[in-house]
Amino acid sequence: MLKYSKQRELIEQAVVSGRAHPSASEVYNSLRPLCPNLSLGTVYRNLTLLSEKGVIQKLHMPDGSDRFDGSTHNHAHALCVSCGKVQDVGALFEPELAETGFVMTGSQLVITGFCESCAEREKIENA
Amino acid sequence: MLKYSKQRELIEQAVVSGRAHPSASEVYNSLRPLCPNLSLGTVYRNLTLLSEKGVIQKLHMPDGSDRFDGSTHNHAHALCVSCGKVQDVGALFEPELAETGFVMTGSQLVITGFCESCAEREKIENA
DNA sequence: GAGATAATGATAATGGTTATCATATTCTTT
DNA sequence: AAAGAATATGATAACCATTATCATTATCTC
Numbered sequence: 001m002l003k004y005s006k007q008r009e010l011i012e013q014a015v016v017s018g019r020a021h022p023s024a025s026e027v028y029n030s031l032r033p034l035c036p037n038l039s040l041g042t043v044y045r046n047l048t049l050l051s052e053k054g055v056i057q058k059l060h061m062p063d064g065s066d067r068f069d070g071s072t073h074n075h076a077h078a079l080c081v082s083c084g085k086v087q088d089v090g091a092l093f094e095p096e097l098a099e100t101g102f103v104m105t106g107s108q109l110v111i112t113g114f115c116e117s118c119a120e121r122e123k124i125e126n127a
Numbered sequence: 128m129l130k131y132s133k134q135r136e137l138i139e140q141a142v143v144s145g146r147a148h149p150s151a152s153e154v155y156n157s158l159r160p161l162c163p164n165l166s167l168g169t170v171y172r173n174l175t176l177l178s179e180k181g182v183i184q185k186l187h188m189p190d191g192s193d194r195f196d197g198s199t200h201n202h203a204h205a206l207c208v209s210c211g212k213v214q215d216v217g218a219l220f221e222p223e224l225a226e227t228g229f230v231m232t233g234s235q236l237v238i239t240g241f242c243e244s245c246a247e248r249e250k251i252e253n254a
Numbered sequence: 255g256a257g258a259t260a261a262t263g264a265t266a267a268t269g270g271t272t273a274t275c276a277t278a279t280t281c282t283t284t
Numbered sequence: 285a286a287a288g289a290a291t292a293t294g295a296t297a298a299c300c301a302t303t304a305t306c307a308t309t310a311t312c313t314c
Contacts, residue, residue: 003260003311024302039263044302046261062187062237064271066301076236082245089238101243103251109203109236110189111216116228118209124230130280130291151271166294171271173292191302193270 010035011046015056016070021077021086023067061086062108078102137162138173142183143197148204148213150194188213189235205229 014027022030028043047068051058057069061079067086069077076089078097089097094104114124141154149157155170174195178185184196188206194213196204203216205224216224221231241251 001259001312005261005310007262037263039265040301041264041303042262048303059235059237060187060189060191062239064187064193066191074234076238078238078240078242080242080245081239082241082249085242087242089236097238098253101246102238102240103246103253104238104240106240107201107236107238108186109216109234110186111203111205111224111229111231111234112189112208113205113229113231113233114209115205115207115212115214118207119228119230122209126225126230128281128290132279132292134293164294167270168272168295169293175272 007035007038007042008046008050010038011043012050012055015047015050015068018070019088021059021067021069023065027068059086062106078104081105134162134165134169135173135177137165138170139177139182142174142177142195145197146215148186148194148196150192154195186213189233205231208232 010031011027014030015022020026024043024047025040027047028038028040031038031043047056047058050056051068054072057072059067059069059077061067061077063079063081063084065084071088078087078089078100079085080087080102087100087102089100089102097104113119114122119125137158138154141157142149147153151170151174152167154174155165155167158165158170174183174185177183178195181199184199186194186196186204188194188204190206190208190211192211198215205214205216205227206212207214207229214227214229216227216229224231240246241249246252
């Protein structure tokens with residue numbers, strides 16, 4: 001059973017409001033003025049909890065950093081290799097991306113699911 | 128200047144030969160029979176070096192694990208959330224993927240490059 | 255309000271990766 | 285082929301983001 005906490009509400013707000021894709025420590029730092037005795041462990045705990053509940057989405061960037069996205073629908077992201085900023089990409093195609101000023105140097109698509117043998121063993125079928 | 132080492136050659140072989148997408152520790156364990164006093168640090172050092180040289184490719188999976196791919200051209204990967212196996216995906220479309228027996232539950236596309244402000248500052252332009 | 259349950263903050267532990275450094279290997283020069 | 289310079293190795297320690305632990309505090313139910 002899930003009980004309310006002010007901290008969780010603040011953490012959810014920090015991710016859901018705004019187009020940024022903050023890391024755990026960025027969420028933590030942004031909330032410290034509002035909640036000075038907030039613990040970093042609480043931030044991690046709730047970010048994981050909220051992503052498990054489907055409220056937010058956890059993203060593993062190709063540079064190894066973990067970031068959180070307030071929208072849970074599946075969409076593409078553009079990661080700046082210089083400053084680390086992550087922005088949403090509306091279209092998948094390079095020409096449209098270039099219109100945003102983003103200079104693409106690479107991309108990585110990772111599909112998750114169950115491989116043939118695991119799907120058989122666990123009796124998981126395509127919808 | 129790069130000097131030859133038997134260890135580096137073995138590490139490169141372990142990644143380049145075969146369709147597996149091994150992690151650093153998988154490479155380490157697979158080579159220990161051949162090279163009993165191989166150090167894990169040497170494996171990490173050379174995997175990073177080889178990916179910087181463009182010989183292999185470093186992949187950050189959505190489950191947080193790092194894996195290495197012997198082919199450096201840009202292609203899609205399918206990660207089994209049950210056993211962790213990574214396989215190459217020839218086509219991007221779900222119907223073709225389903226033919227391989229893989230049951231897709233999600234996907235993540237991350238494009239890397241320079242955001243507008245960084246591209247301007249560092250004077251990087253689209254080709 | 256009392257009791258039960260869950261969440262927090264502080265801290266310690268974990269685990270994968272990177273750095274350090276003395277020794278060993280490779281390469282060049284003679 | 286030996287010596288010197290440069291690089292790589294193996295072993296170990298350090299790092300750092302994340303997770304686990306646990307006593308205390310807050311929330312919820314009756």
